[in-house]
Amino acid sequence: MNLSKLGVWYFLDGMPASQAAEAAQRIESLGYSALWIPEVVGRHPFVHASWLLANTKNLVIATGIANIYHREPGVTVQAQKTLAEQSGNRFLLGLGVSHKPVVEGLRKLEYGKPVTTMKKYLENMAIAPYVAVPPTEAPKTVIAALGPRMLELARDKCQGAHPYFTSPAHTKMASQILGPDAMLCVEQKVVLETDANVARTAARTNAQTYMALPNYRNNWLRMGLNESDIDNGGSDKFIDTTFAWGSVEKIRERIAEHFEAGASHVCIQPVKPVGATGELDWNALEKLAD
Numbered sequence: 001m002n003l004s005k006l007g008v009w010y011f012l013d014g015m016p017a018s019q020a021a022e023a024a025q026r027i028e029s030l031g032y033s034a035l036w037i038p039e040v041v042g043r044h045p046f047v048h049a050s051w052l053l054a055n056t057k058n059l060v061i062a063t064g065i066a067n068i069y070h071r072e073p074g075v076t077v078q079a080q081k082t083l084a085e086q087s088g089n090r091f092l093l094g095l096g097v098s099h100k101p102v103v104e105g106l107r108k109l110e111y112g113k114p115v116t117t118m119k120k121y122l123e124n125m126a127i128a129p130y131v132a133v134p135p136t137e138a139p140k141t142v143i144a145a146l147g148p149r150m151l152e153l154a155r156d157k158c159q160g161a162h163p164y165f166t167s168p169a170h171t172k173m174a175s176q177i178l179g180p181d182a183m184l185c186v187e188q189k190v191v192l193e194t195d196a197n198v199a200r201t202a203a204r205t206n207a208q209t210y211m212a213l214p215n216y217r218n219n220w221l222r223m224g225l226n227e228s229d230i231d232n233g234g235s236d237k238f239i240d241t242t243f244a245w246g247s248v249e250k251i252r253e254r255i256a257e258h259f260e261a262g263a264s265h266v267c268i269q270p271v272k273p274v275g276a277t278g279e280l281d282w283n284a285l286e287k288l289a290d
Contacts, residue, residue: 001060001089001090001092001137001140002033002058002060002090003033003034003060003092003183003185003264003265004033004265004290005033005259005265005266005290006031006032006033006255006265006266006267006268006288006289006290007032007033007034007035007036007060007062007185007265007266007267007268008027008032008034008035008036008267008268008269008270008285009035009036009038009064009187009267009268009269010023010035010036010037010269010270010280011037011038011042012024012037012043012048013042013043014279015279017051019279020048020051020052021051021052021055021056023279023280024052024055024056024059024061025055025056026282027059027285028056028057028058028059030285030286030289031289031290032059032285032289032290033059033060033265034059034060034061034062034092034265034267035052035059035060035061035062036062036063036064036094036162036185036187036267037049037052037061037062037063037064038063038064038065039063039065039066039067039070040102041106045063045066046063046066046079046083049061049063049083049091050083050086053083053086053087053090053091056090058090059090060090060091060092061083061087061090061091061092062091062092062093062094062142062162062185062267063092063093063094063095064094064144064162064164064187064267065094065095065096065098065143065144065162065164066093066094066095066096067096067097067098067102067103068095068096068097068098068117068118068121069097069098069103069107069109069111070107072124073121073122073124073125073128074124074125074128074129076093076095076125077125077128077130078128078130080093080139080141081130081132081134081135081139082132083139084135084137084139085132085133085134085135085136088136089135089136089137089139091139092139092140092142092185093139093140093141093142094141094142094143094144094162094185095118095121095122095141095142095143095144096143096144096162097111097114097117097118097144097215099213099214099215099216100214101212101213101214102213114150114215115149115150115153118143118150118153119153119157122141122143122153122157122158123157125141140158140159140160140183141158141159142154142158142159142160142161142162142183142185143158143161143162144161144162144163144164145161145162145163145174146163146164146166146170146215146216146218146219146222147218147219147222148173148177151173151174151177151178152177154178154182155177155178155179155182159182159183160178160182160183160184160185160264161174161178161182161183161184161185162185162186162187163184163186163187164187164216165187165189165210165216165219165242166186166187166219166223166242167223167241167242168254168257168258168260168261169223169224169261170219170223171184171186171257171258171261171262171263172261172262174186174262175261175262175263176262178262180262182264183264183265184262184263184264184265185263185264185265185266185267186258186263186265186266186267187266187267187268187269188244188254188255188258188266188267188268188269189203189206189242189243189244189268189269189271190243190244190245190251190254190268190269190270190271190284190288191203191243191244191245191246191270191271191272191273192245192246192247192248192251192270192281192283192284192287192288193245193246193273194246194247196245198273198274199243199245199246199273200236200239200245201273201274202245202271202272202273202274203234203239203242203243203245203271204233204234204239205274206243206271207233207234207238207239207242207243208233211230211231211234217230220238220242223241225237225238225241243271244268248287248288251288252288255268255288268284268285268288270284270285
């Protein structure tokens with residue numbers, strides 16, 4: 001799998017399929033090695049990954065993340081190995097336990113203890129049968145790991161972790177737990193805007209979706225932020241800790257901090273200023289391309 005330093009993380013659900021394919025092709029042409037796609041209530045992540053893989057040549061398509069509550073482990077193995085074989089090993093499976101308000105409130109399913117549930121899921125994946133033509137390489141799996149226990153599970157039961165909405169300090173902690181050989185694929189939100197008020201307003205608007213989700217809140221508290229930083233839209237400290245904003249040089253410095261802290265891959269999520277039109281901030285992606 002050709003997963004180099006930089007990738008892109010983005011919701012493509014607002015685009016028609018044809019436009020999503022064109023976006024993936026453009027991301028590939030800019031030199032990014034991977035496109036990370038989420039799963040919430042939009043497209044099926046594996047069906048969508050198949051479409052994007054079929055419309056690109058070298059780009060890795062990664063799920064960030066596929067929700068383990070949406071399908072049993074054997075079905076996930078079937079999807080993972082099918083996509084890896086069909087694409088020449090360009091599919092990276094990212095799995096996560098999501099959040100209790102999503103699983104129970106939205107899906108009406110029972111939410112289990114995160115680490116215990118993920119451990120059992122990975123163990124069942126490992127013994128699931130698959131009798132079709134296999135991929136030429138064993139496909140890789142990373143999990144959405146934030147706290148120490150989930151990071152330890154990422155180290156012991158799969159190939160690494162995909163932390164979301166964190167900071168370089170968190171990356172350093174994660175790297176120390178995972179060790180030097182694990183994949184540490186870190187998401188970083190970026191706002192290419194030098195006006196502090198405009199940039200932080202865009203960041204706060206983006207962050208609102210995540211503020212009430214307990215797994216993120218608990219991790220922000222572990223990172224040294226407090227409740228007052230998180231509530232009421234997020235303090236400047238919260239925004240500056242979790243978002244990279246400013247000039248191209250300043251954002252590149254933040255990305256470099258992740259690598260210095262031990263990240264093996266950083267997938268940037270471009271966030272546009274409030275009121276900006278268009279689906280993707282291509283200006284940011286073009287200027288930040290490696």
